[in-house]
Amino acid sequence: MKFAIISKGDQKSEEIKEKVRQHLIEFDLLYDEEEPDLVLSVGGDGTFLEAFHRYQFRLEETAFLGLHTGHLGFYADWVPEEVEKLIIEIAKTPYEVVEYPLLDVMIRPKTGDEVHHFLALNECSVKTAEGSVVLDVTIKGEHFERFRGDGLCISTPSGSTAYNKALGGGIIHPSLPSIQITEMASINNRVFRTIGSPLILPDHHTCELHPINDKSFLITIDHITKNYSNVEVIECKVAKEKIRFARFRPFPFWKRVRDSFVSDDS
Ligand code: NAP
Numbered sequence: 001m002k003f004a005i006i007s008k009g010d011q012k013s014e015e016i017k018e019k020v021r022q023h024l025i026e027f028d029l030l031y032d033e034e035e036p037d038l039v040l041s042v043g044g045d046g047t048f049l050e051a052f053h054r055y056q057f058r059l060e061e062t063a064f065l066g067l068h069t070g071h072l073g074f075y076a077d078w079v080p081e082e083v084e085k086l087i088i089e090i091a092k093t094p095y096e097v098v099e100y101p102l103l104d105v106m107i108r109p110k111t112g113d114e115v116h117h118f119l120a121l122n123e124c125s126v127k128t129a130e131g132s133v134v135l136d137v138t139i140k141g142e143h144f145e146r147f148r149g150d151g152l153c154i155s156t157p158s159g160s161t162a163y164n165k166a167l168g169g170g171i172i173h174p175s176l177p178s179i180q181i182t183e184m185a186s187i188n189n190r191v192f193r194t195i196g197s198p199l200i201l202p203d204h205h206t207c208e209l210h211p212i213n214d215k216s217f218l219i220t221i222d223h224i225t226k227n228y229s230n231v232e233v234i235e236c237k238v239a240k241e242k243i244r245f246a247r248f249r250p251f252p253f254w255k256r257v258r259d260s261f262v263s264d265d266s
Contacts, residue, residue, distance in 0.1 A: 001038060003029055003032070003037065005039075013069045039054075048066045048073065059242065108233045118221045120156065121222055123155035124154045125152070134215075138209075140206065144195075145193070147186060148187040154180070158174045178238060180199065206237040
């Protein structure tokens with residue numbers, strides 16, 4: 001089996017990376033950063049997002065696994081004290097694959113420019129540095145509302161515990177292939193009106209965001225933000241692709257949620 005390790009880059013993560021790398025090579029596994037079957041992220045959820053984006057071109061062949069060197073991660077669920085156990089598991093045990101849905105984002109320009117296509121593990125957020133975001137929101141081809149406010153966040157189920165949660169969105173179990181739209185400070189008064197509640201869309205519904213003026217938009221895909229001008233439409237839907245996690249032991253989603261946000265009592 002070929003493996004690669006992405007580290008957060010701090011001393012602790014680098015030491016663990018080197019230890020795991022050496023031991024797995026001794027177990028006759030091949031370290032291959034180009035075409036790994038297994039990618040281990042050592043750091044936090046932010047590091048896991050980087051690992052996902054680095055290897056998203058081969059999602060069908062690669063499984064991901066996270067070891068966290070900070071506080072409990074949503075994607076990184078092994079701790080440094082378990083590193084020897086993890087090395088043996090990787091070297092000796094066939095792993096179970098668990099798949100989670102992803103978000104497909106297409107940014108289409110008004111004229112000529114390149115179409116941008118992304119996959120997000122957590123979310124896509126749309127903001128602007130030029131006053132309020134004003135967009136027509138279309139769902140499955142039907143106009144739904146004209147949004148005015150700070151912006152919108154469109155998240156995956158596994159991203160629902162990240163930015164989406166801070167915006168008052170619901171937590172969605174990753175076995176539900178869906179996306180969630182949450183508002184950022186919408187303007188609501190007698191003239192302007194939005195739904196106000198988070199919307200959860202199934203995998204056969206596409207959400208389109210049509211800017212109604214010529215502002216440029218700060219569009220963030222997970223941890224990467226870029227400024228886009230000349231935007232005709234931003235299309236969001238559940239992706240055909242999925243992320244594959246290597247699971248050596250069960251770690252139920254609701255236990256992660258409880259341990260992260262409610263209590264770490266067993
Ligand atoms: P960051 O601002 O350095 O970290 C954001 C925090 O979100 C970190 O504590 C990170 O955990 C955590 N996180 C990431 N994915 C998560 C998930 N699926 N469930 C629960 N928590 C999660 O940014 P970053 O490390 O580059 O990560 C980018 C992510 O930050 C974005 O995808 C977005 O979801 C999140 N974000 C959150 C807010 C907010 O909550 N108000 C605002 C902006 C962005 P680790 O410490 O383990 O890395």
